[in-house]
Amino acid sequence: MWPCVRKSPPAGTPIGAIHIVWPTPEQTRVGPLLDYAYKGEVLLPVPITVPASAAPGSTVTLKAAAAFLVCEEICIPEDAILTLDMPIVSGAPGPDPKWGAVVARTLADAPKAAGLKAVFKRDGAVLKLAITGAPLKGADMAGAYFYPYSGKVIDHAAEQTIERGPEGLTLGLKPGFDFTTGTPPTELAGIIALSGQAYEVTAIAGEPPAGAFGLGPPPAAARPADATGLLTALVFAFLGGLILNLMPCVFPVLSMKAASLAGHAHDPGKTRLQGLAFLVGVVATFLALAGLLIAVRAGGAAVGWGFQLQSPVVVASLALVMLLVALNMSGVFEFGTSVQGVGGSVSARGGVTGAFFTGALAVVVAAPCTAPFMAGALGFALTQPPVISLGVFLALALGFAAPFVILTFAPALMARLPRPGPWMDTLKKGLAFPMYGTAAWLVWVFSQQAGSIALGQVFAAAVLLGFAAWLWGHAQTRRAVGKPSLVALLAALLALAGAIALTALTAQATPPAAVATNAAPTGPGLASEPWSPEKVAALQAEGRPVMVDFTAAWCVTCQVNEKVALSGAGVAQAFRDNNAVLLKADWTNRDATIAAALAEQGRAGVPLYLVYPAKGGPPVILPQLLTEGMVIAAIEKAAS
Amino acid sequence: MSKVTRRLVAAGLPLAALVAPGLAHARPAPAFTAVDIDGQTRSLAEFKGKTVVLEWVNEGCPYVKKHYSGNMQGLQAAATADGVVWLTIASSAPGKQGHFPDGGSARTWMNARGARPTTLLLDGEGVVATAYKAKTTPHMFVIDKTGAIVYEGAIDDIPSNKVEDLPKARNLVAAALADVKAGRKVAVAYVQPYGCALKYKDA
Numbered sequence: 068m069w070p071c072v073r074k075s076p077p078a079g080t081p082i083g084a085i086h087i088v089w090p091t092p093e094q095t096r097v098g099p100l101l102d103y104a105y106k107g108e109v110l111l112p113v114p115i116t117v118p119a120s121a122a123p124g125s126t127v128t129l130k131a132a133a134a135f136l137v138c139e140e141i142c143i144p145e146d147a148i149l150t151l152d153m154p155i156v157s158g159a160p161g162p163d164p165k166w167g168a169v170v171a172r173t174l175a176d177a178p179k180a181a182g183l184k185a186v187f188k189r190d191g192a193v194l195k196l197a198i199t200g201a202p203l204k205g206a207d208m209a210g211a212y213f214y215p216y217s218g219k220v221i222d223h224a225a226e227q228t229i230e231r232g233p234e235g236l237t238l239g240l241k242p243g244f245d246f247t248t249g250t251p252p253t254e255l256a257g258i259i260a261l262s263g264q265a266y267e268v269t270a271i272a273g274e275p276p277a278g279a280f281g282l283g284p285p286p287a288a289a290r291p292a293d294a295t296g297l298l299t300a301l302v303f304a305f306l307g308g309l310i311l312n313l314m315p316c317v318f319p320v321l322s323m324k325a326a327s328l329a330g331h332a333h334d335p336g337k338t339r340l341q342g343l344a345f346l347v348g349v350v351a352t353f354l355a356l357a358g359l360l361i362a363v364r365a366g367g368a369a370v371g372w373g374f375q376l377q378s379p380v381v382v383a384s385l386a387l388v389m390l391l392v393a394l395n396m397s398g399v400f401e402f403g404t405s406v407q408g409v410g411g412s413v414s415a416r417g418g419v420t421g422a423f424f425t426g427a428l429a430v431v432v433a434a435p436c437t438a439p440f441m442a443g444a445l446g447f448a449l450t451q452p453p454v455i456s457l458g459v460f461l462a463l464a465l466g467f468a469a470p471f472v473i474l475t476f477a478p479a480l481m482a483r484l485p486r487p488g489p490w491m492d493t494l495k496k497g498l499a500f501p502m503y504g505t506a507a508w509l510v511w512v513f514s515q516q517a518g519s520i521a522l523g524q525v526f527a528a529a530v531l532l533g534f535a536a537w538l539w540g541h542a543q544t545r546r547a548v549g550k551p552s553l554v555a556l557l558a559a560l561l562a563l564a565g566a567i568a569l570t571a572l573t574a575q576a577t578p579p580a581a582v583a584t585n586a587a588p589t590g591p592g593l594a595s596e597p598w599s600p601e602k603v604a605a606l607q608a609e610g611r612p613v614m615v616d617f618t619a620a621w622c623v624t625c626q627v628n629e630k631v632a633l634s635g636a637g638v639a640q641a642f643r644d645n646n647a648v649l650l651k652a653d654w655t656n657r658d659a660t661i662a663a664a665l666a667e668q669g670r671a672g673v674p675l676y677l678v679y680p681a682k683g684g685p686p687v688i689l690p691q692l693l694t695e696g697m698v699i700a701a702i703e704k705a706a707s
Numbered sequence: 708m709s710k711v712t713r714r715l716v717a718a719g720l721p722l723a724a725l726v727a728p729g730l731a732h733a734r735p736a737p738a739f740t741a742v743d744i745d746g747q748t749r750s751l752a753e754f755k756g757k758t759v760v761l762e763w764v765n766e767g768c769p770y771v772k773k774h775y776s777g778n779m780q781g782l783q784a785a786a787t788a789d790g791v792v793w794l795t796i797a798s799s800a801p802g803k804q805g806h807f808p809d810g811g812s813a814r815t816w817m818n819a820r821g822a823r824p825t826t827l828l829l830d831g832e833g834v835v836a837t838a839y840k841a842k843t844t845p846h847m848f849v850i851d852k853t854g855a856i857v858y859e860g861a862i863d864d865i866p867s868n869k870v871e872d873l874p875k876a877r878n879l880v881a882a883a884l885a886d887v888k889a890g891r892k893v894a895v896a897y898v899q900p901y902g903c904a905l906k907y908k909d910a
Contacts, residue, residue, distance in 0.1 A: 608837070683837045
């Protein structure tokens with residue numbers, strides 16, 4: 068049983084002539100309701116001024132009639148008449164030995180007037196409250212919350228979104244009753260609570276100042292590191308790293324390298340050294356990439372692993388790079404400074420530096436391949452505190468490097484590898500095809516982002532690139548036989564420049580109307596509607612179960628889930644039977660609202676599947692790998 | 708003296724003074740169906756063309772007990788005599804304070820208290836309460852003949868659980884019904900409800 072004050076400040080509570088210093092309350096969810104409450108022991112200090120006429124040596128009796136409720140599930144009303152005899156002394160009395168320290172702390176923590184500037188502006192379904200001032204500069208904004216004094220200005224149960232700015236913050240509130248009237252309020256007063264300190268604010272209508280936004284939502288609050296959870300994450304990251312070795316971009320690089328090592332397996336000391344150098348290269352590159360990403364996020368940009376795929380130009384460039392690698396593997400041309408070339412030629416000389424750079428380059432080449440496959444898992448890692456996310460990336464790097472390093476330390480295994488020979492060339496040419504596939508898939512992603520004119524430009528660039536590669540290869544052959552062709556080289560460079568220019572042009576491409584892709588049915592019989600937080604609230608109010616599919620065209624897991632778990636007739640039937648609705652939040656292009664919704668669930672990337680119960684209340688999070696049965700069960704549970 | 712404390716004093720002023728008159732507030736009342744104490748399925752639609760009062764109840768709540776000292780029964784009798792439909796709704800979830808497992812237990816409580824609503828609806832799943840975002844017991848709604856919510860919130864303007872405050876309080880539901888009857892715009896359309904938190908089932 069804990070005493071609490073419901074709906075604080077309790078409008079209309081008769082407190083007579085005395086003034087209570089109310090501490091900052093806590094938010095307490097009760098079913099669909101949100102109460103502002105105090106939990107545990109709460110002190111409500113009452114400042115008293117001793118009149119000048121008070122005579123030292125005499126005693127004054129303070130009396131208070133207190134009416135209060137003691138609540139947990141139910142509230143029990145209590146009344147008490149309290150009296151306290153206080154001796155009047157001259158000079159300032161010392162603090163009470165029992166209560167002095169706690170009272171002082173309560174007063175120190177109570178909301179303070181800090182001269183903060185605040186303005187509010189209604190923006191459709193969102194009430195923006197922008198607060199700026201010196202105490203907010205660089206403050207920890209995670210969990211910032213506005214407690215209004217009036218119970219009518221905002222919808223208390225609605226989530227408050229937080230956007231940071233260099234000078235303060237902007238909260239997104241849901242307008243309350245007062246904003247449904249013809250005469251909206253002219254003032255919005257209350258308490259802004261940050262972690263550790265709270266300030267009084269009185270906002271007037273106006274335009275949010277530039278310093279109150281622009282830095283995105285605060286990084287997810289650091290959760291206490293749970294040892295078993297961390298261990299699981301590390302183990303899975305290690306396994307994930309192992310699997311990365313099989314990625315189409317990585318496998319050729321490493322298998323070539325392994326085969327060439329087998330060529331000089333007679334010197335175990337040298338191969339071991341190379342294995343270690345490779346390990347260091349992989350780890351250093353992984354940590355550097357992760358560190359960069361963490362730094363960018365700390366700067367406030369709402370990015371996740373895979374975020375680079377939200378820019379159409381980057382996607383187009385990657386598609387062309389993949390095409391180039393594939394053409395190289397097909398033998399159209401030999402790239403003297405190609406990824407494989409550097410690793411191969413240097414390591415052939417037995418250089419430790421060469422092995423280090425093979426590791427580094429394997430990671431760099433792997434990154435664009437891995438991002439879409441690992442977006443979900445790495446997104447999770449990025450919501451952790453930096454030390455933990457670096458740990459996860461380290462485990463990933465170790466897993467990635469493990470097969471190769473083990474190989475170099477086990478001469479017996481090495482001896483079993485097939486001898487290098489013509490088969491390597493055949494394998495390489497065969498492995499070119501997964502690369503063509505990757506390029507094709509990236510072009511498809513691009514078409515989702517940029518529309519058909521830009522798609523034409525990318526295809527033209529691809530043809531030019533193929534032409535350039537062929538010319539280059541031709542020139543190489545000529546040089547090999549001692550007849551260098553400057554014309555072919557120049558033409559190749561021209562074609563390459565044309566391809567790059569065309570790709571750069573796609574930066575101006577306008578994305579196709581989002582509605583067109585959103586409204587497309589996900590599968591037979593199951594249509595989805597575009598997502599918005601308001602829509603979820605409206606459908607829930609109608610008593611309908613809602614499933615939200617946070618997805619993106621570049622997210623392979625998302626596409627697989629949509630095909631496997633969301634397109635079946637059984638799922639469509641379950642949605643019909645339970646009057647459920649599927650909403651799709653498409654993150655293919657950048658979208659601040661979706662990024663904020665993901666952050667709210669502690670995620671940095673897609674996929675994310677939420678099922679909101681028909682009766683209201685917070686959503687259930689489904690696993691990132693869906694099955695039809697899982698979706699049907701979740702929808703039925705949400706409807707019951 | 709801190710500003711917070713002054714705010715709280717201001718909040719203690721008569722609530723009606725804080726509400727701007729002439730509100731353009733008339734959101735449509737969400738449709739609902741629920742089973743009444745006789746086991747009949749009732750819907751809001753069947754009362755179209757009549758003024759309807761919704762009253763959320765939890766028989767164990769001290770605030771409800773305060774108003775069932777005679778105040779609520781009097782309001783119900785006066786309203787229903789005027790042709791108003793009065794629906795008392797019990798939304799406490801099973802196992803929670805104020806839950807009625809069946810119509811019989813609700814009727815026993817009504818008879819013991821002399822309650823006179825048109826009927827009492829059993830909403831143990833909280834469906835109707837969720838649709839109306841009911842927060843407390845009591846929480847009152849007045850719906851006019853066109854199906855628009857013209858008043859929602861507290862039953863009166865003294866948020867206490869003390870019977871002795873009743874004579875001093877201004878009853879906001881009675882005022883809203885008088886305005887509706889006279890064909891006037893309801894002067895006070897919303898006052899923050901007070902009472903026990905509605906006993907929704909646990910999420």
